[in-house]
Amino acid sequence: GESVGLHLPTLSVQEGDNSIINCAYSNSASDYFIWYKQESGKGPQFIIDIRSNMDKRQGQRVTVLLNKTVKHLSLQIAATQPGDSAVYFCAENSGGGADGLTFGKGTHLIIQP
Amino acid sequence: ETGVTQTPRHLVMGMTNKKSLKCEQHLGHNAMYWYKQSAKKPLELMFVYSLEERVENNSVPSRFSPECPNSSHLFLHLHTLQPEDSALYLCASSQVADYSYEQYFGPGTRLTVT
Numbered sequence: 050g051e052s053v054g055l056h057l058p059t060l061s062v063q064e065g066d067n068s069i070i071n072c073a074y075s076n077s078a079s080d081y082f083i084w085y086k087q088e089s090g091k092g093p094q095f096i097i098d099i100r101s102n103m104d105k106r107q108g109q110r111v112t113v114l115l116n117k118t119v120k121h122l123s124l125q126i127a128a129t130q131p132g133d134s135a136v137y138f139c140a141e142n143s144g145g146g147a148d149g150l151t152f153g154k155g156t157h158l159i160i161q162p
Numbered sequence: 163e164t165g166v167t168q169t170p171r172h173l174v175m176g177m178t179n180k181k182s183l184k185c186e187q188h189l190g191h192n193a194m195y196w197y198k199q200s201a202k203k204p205l206e207l208m209f210v211y212s213l214e215e216r217v218e219n220n221s222v223p224s225r226f227s228p229e230c231p232n233s234s235h236l237f238l239h240l241h242t243l244q245p246e247d248s249a250l251y252l253c254a255s256s257q258v259a260d261y262s263y264e265q266y267f268g269p270g271t272r273l274t275v276t
Contacts, residue, residue: 081263092164092252092267093205138205142263149195149207150265 061159068126070156072139075120079141083150084113084124088135096124096137126158134160165189166268168253174274175243183238183271185253193258194236195265196228199250211236212258243275 062068074082080101085093097108099115099122106113112125122139136157140150165188175181187194196208210217211230225247227239236253250272254265 083264085267090269092166092254092269094164094267095264098264140205149197149210150205150263151207152205154202154204 058154059157059159061161062129063161064129064131066129068124068129068133068158070124070126070137070158072122072124072153073120074122074139074141074153076141076151077117077120081142082113082115082122083140083142084111084122085138085140085152086133086135087138087155093138129158129160131160131162134158164266164268166253166255166266168251168268168271170271171269172272172274174276175240176276177243177245179243180239180241182240183251183253183273185236185238185268187234187236187253187255187266187268189255189257189266191255191257191266192233193256194230194233195254195256196236196238197252197254197267199252199270201249205252209238240273243273245275248273248275 060070083098084096086096087093097111097113099106099113104115110127114123126133136155138152138155140152142150167186169184173181193212195210198206198208208222209228214230214233225242229237250270252270253268256265
């Protein structure tokens, strides 16, 4: 079936550098995408979302880019900090209403001092 | 905190036991969800309740039985589980509305089946 996936299971970056986490999706009907961060021992926490009628959205130190042509989603984290260490998931909602989200496998972001 | 609480946080049960997981949301949302998170696998949607009615059941085995007595509470009743059911069980809630799909997650219940 169609699914959301990520390119890398682990990403290691130097503290202070920018991080880019990628996600590929296959459901062209998806109209909403969301990034979650999950720290050890906690549930997923919302970071940022984007609708399909946009190609870029910025938050505090984070930017989400959406390329519908190649069905690609990315999360950019500026000036990565130790507190950014976590597993990052992209997810999509293509059904509308109270449908659950379809998640990718996650990328573990490791911050090197 | 996200406004979604789950109890217990950790549970160890035998294959013949019966137990229940509890979720409570304090956000005034009208939809609640159960997800299963296994190691190295994506989160799997198990059940969706919208306005206290179940709207989705993704082929979950009958040994998992959800209950949603009101919009703030969600239970997952467990019986005769298998070792492969060991996982983190996450509850989430959302306010169903146009263009609003953000879900708020609880901390999860770490379940170990022995």
